[in-house]
Amino acid sequence: MASAAPRSRRAGRTVPARVPYAFLAPAISLFTLMFLIPIGYTGYLSLRKIQVTGLGLGRGSRREVHAGLANYREALADGELWDSMLRVLLYGGMLVPTMLGLALLFALLLDEARARARRFSRIAIFLPYAVPAVIASLLWGFLYLPSVSPVQYLLTAAGGPEVNPLGPTAIFFSIANIAVWGGTGFNMIVIYTALRAVPQELYESARIDGCGPVQVALRIKIPMVLPALIMTFVFSLIATLQVFSEPTTLRPLTNALSSSWSPLMKIYQDAFVTGDTYLAAATSIVLATLTLVLSLGFLRLVQSRAFGQES
Amino acid sequence: MQPTRNFKILTVAVGLALVAACGSDSDSDTTTDDKVELTFWSWAPNIDKVVDLWNADHPNTHVAVSKQAQGDELVVKLLTAAKAGNPPDLFQAEYQALPTLVSNDVTADIAEYVGDTKEGFAEGLWQQVTFGGDAVYAVPQDSGPMMLYYRSDLFAEMGLAVPTTWAEFAETAKQVRAKDPGRYLTTFSAADPGWFAGLAQQAGASWWSISGDSWKVSINDTATKQVAQYWGDLVADGAVDNKPMYTPEWNKALNDGTLLAWPSAIWAPGVLEGNAADTKGKWSMAELPQWNAGEHKTGNWGGSSTAVAAKSKHQQRATEFAIWLNTDPAATEALVKEGGLYPAARDAQSGPALTEPPAFFAEQTDFYPKAKEIADTAAGFTWGPNVNVTYSTYKDAFTAAITSSTPFGPAVDTMQEATIADMRKSGFTITD
Known part of the structure; x- marks a missing residue:
């Protein structure tokens, strides 16, 4: 019927x-x-x-x-906006390679036929992604505060120095660390899924040609998942420019984070703290345009190389 | 009111929740026989228990309490809810937020409903809700006169005298460091502009004033500069800590005696009870150190009022509730006992609820009589229409000064410049 x-x-x-x-x-x-x-x-x-x-x-x-266009003029002329962009790019420079590197490594390891407890590992690595960024930042915040941190406690007990992860420089690493912890799992799943889609015959012929596991990974797997890597890179780039929850949650704990540490924090500050929704709207549009240009520009740059293989 | 800003968890959520913030009443009838439901946003501890007293006696005007985040975050939420057209009928507003709320048309002028309520309040406090004009924008609820809280047990143990002047305070701070490098007398918090504003008030600062139809802004006046310089020197010398208040670390420092004293306000016992429960009975309260020996002055940290929304359809009934909440003997007694507030109403200050000291300070039997004496020395203060900008600049400018180890004086200039720039941009008339 x-x-x-x-x-x-x-x-x-x-x-x-x-x-x-x-x-x-x-x-x-x-x-x-x-x-x-x-x-x-x-x-x-x-x-x-x-x-x-x-x-x-x-x-x-x-x-x-x-x-x-007065709001746009003000937004573009505000050095603080550009400073905040530089800060998040610096932060992204630490975050993105580390996070994607780890995600790729984990995906390759999981894909390896000899890997044990694969299901468990996959879920365990993915799980932090399910923790909301605010909660994750709160948890990490407690671990970072020297006087309540169990890490510092153990360090002191072992005769180590006092480390303040919330200091002016260390804060970049501390925030990037939260994002790595939360984001690696998601990116790993994306890359892993791409890896599973690679036809097994390729591996077989590579093995027959004498490739070891490392060479298979370098010469076959990584080139085959390049589109997935590029996609995760673009997502990470956008997430970097839009980082908000982690620094906002950590801010009350330290003197190292200003109210406009990241571009979105500045927009939030303008819209909801100083009450200038109009300037915030203009800044939002500037930021969105920049994000669009950066992501599209990057995609265009790598398009022929990565997606050319697919078509 | 106490800034229970323990940890600003959900700043993000506040922004998003605005969209969902709901108002309830739809009927516009204001005759007293009708049943109406009023919504009330407040963060005072146990305020619902106080409101229950009202609801029991007033079946026709039911007040529903919605617990809110404290201070700055509530202002943001109110501004947005008002813009979206569904603010609550009543809300708790700190005095420094009132001009901002009035300027944004969030609060109603309730002058026609308040009658002779004015008589029940000290003139300085009433001025906080009228800005000296004919309009009345709120009913005062509590005030936050500042005083010095110190660990009497540790002071005795370490042989320290309670400082009565700021010069002595600085000396004491250095003694503490010399005697035990693991401890600090207190901390300078770049995260609490209200605290700094209170200290500046004590020194005689006047950040805003109104002359005729224009504002005068003088945040970087001599008094404020003096206070900033004083604390900047202490921080630079390492004599006091520079970590923010209201963090888990701060709680721990109060609990384990890392911090020996806290220049705070009358509501501090409630905060200490919540954040440093292990230290019950170990604290004492004294007058804030003075700039000149023999003087008796203080400032206010916080203090709030009950305001009625300009968009409320039941302004008269809402005002009746606001008056009851802050002047009725049963209500103010409950505010003191349940909420730990120091009531603004004159009668309530000598009411039965204040004969006993707060439980956390059980040993200090003269707590409230002494507090009243101190409260009467609080300096008057006029708040400007963009305190939010000033406060947020305070946080950024002072954290920057601390992390880059520069003097605090220029941070005050930054506050002045940012405040004026914002007012000029909006078009306020300002005289130099």
Whole structure:
């Protein structure tokens, strides 16, 4: 019956032209509602500002007026925004290679036929990803605070020096460490899944040609999962530029993190602490544009090399 | 009110929750026979128990408490909820946040409903909710006069005298370091602008003032500079610690005696009880050290009021509740006993609830009489319309000064510049 129905319909009449739109409607309306409208509203807000008259205390002394591009000028001229970008790029420079390197290593090890307890290891490495970043940062925060840290306790007991992972320089490593802990598992799964899709015959012929496991990994597996590596790299790059939860959660614990340590923290600060939603909207758009340009630029750069193999 | 900012866990969530923040009432009728439901945002400990007293007696005006995060985060949430059109009917607002809330049209002018409520409050406190004009923007709830809390057991053990001037305080801080390098007299917290503002008030600072139709901003006045310089020197000398308050580390330091003293406010017993439970009975309270020997001055750290939302459909009934909460003897007694607040209402300050010291300070039988004496010496203060900007600049400027080991004076200039720049940008009239 299931196969009979379409056949008869095809024979009876052609599908009206609007039917495809009906199928697309849920996706389009959700996209519009959750994506286009908020972005449009952000764009609108970025062109507005508050104008106060006099003391600003009476009713109606505060009006929203058109601001032209003033918010963009202010956002772009704010050295703090660029400083925050430099900080997160520095942080990303530590985070991304470490995290992806570990993810690739774990994926290759898990893919190795001789590996034991594979299921357990896979879940154990993935599990931190299921811990929300705020909770993870709280947990790590306790481990970092010298006077309550069990690590420091053991270190002191063994006659080691006092280390403050929340110091001005160390904080970069400490935040990157939380992200590595939380993100490696996810990236490993992506790479591992790509590895499982590689046809086994390739390994076989490589072995016949005399390749050891390391050579198989270097010459066959890694080139074959390059698209997955690139995808995880782009995701990590975007996540780096948008880092927020970890530094925000650690901030009350230390003097080393300013309210605008990362670009998103600066946007949050402008929007919700100093109450300038308009500047925050303009900065958001600047950041989103930069992220888009960086990710697309990178994809374009590597496209021929990585995805060329697929097509 | 006490900044129970133990650990600002969910700053992110606050931002997101705004979208979901819900208001409830839809009817616009304000006759007193109708049943109405009022929502009330507050962070005072056990405030629900106090509100239960009201609900038992007022079946037609039911108040539903929604517990909120303290201070800055609530201001953010209120601003956004008001913008979205569904703020609560009533909310707790710290005095320094009121001008911001008024300026953003979040709080209602309740002058027509308050009657002679004014008579029940000290003039300085009433001024905090009126800014000296005819409008009334809230009913004062509590105040936070600052005093010095110290570990009397450790002071005796280490042979330290309780400092009465800031010069003595600095000396004591150095003695502590000399006697036991593992301890500090206290810590300078770059994370608590309200604390610094209170200390500056004591020195005679006046950060904002209104003359006619324009603001005057003088955050980097001599008094504030003096306070900043003083603490900057102590931090630079290593005489006091420089870690922020309200962290797990700070709790531990209070508990295990790493920190010997805490210049704090009248609500401190509640904080100590919660964060340093092991030290019960080991603390004493004294007047804040003075800048000049023989003076008796203090400032306020925190203190809050109950305000009615401009968008509330039941402003009159909400005001009735706000007045009851902060002046009715049964209500203020419950606020003291359940919430550990120091009530703003004059009658409540000499009420029965304050005859006994707080449980955590059981030995200090004259706790409240002494506190009242100190509270009466609190300096008046005018808050500006963008305290949020000033406070957030404080945190950044002082943390930067600490991490880069530079003097604190320029940090105060940064606060002044950022505050003025923000006001100019919005269009406030400012005189130089």
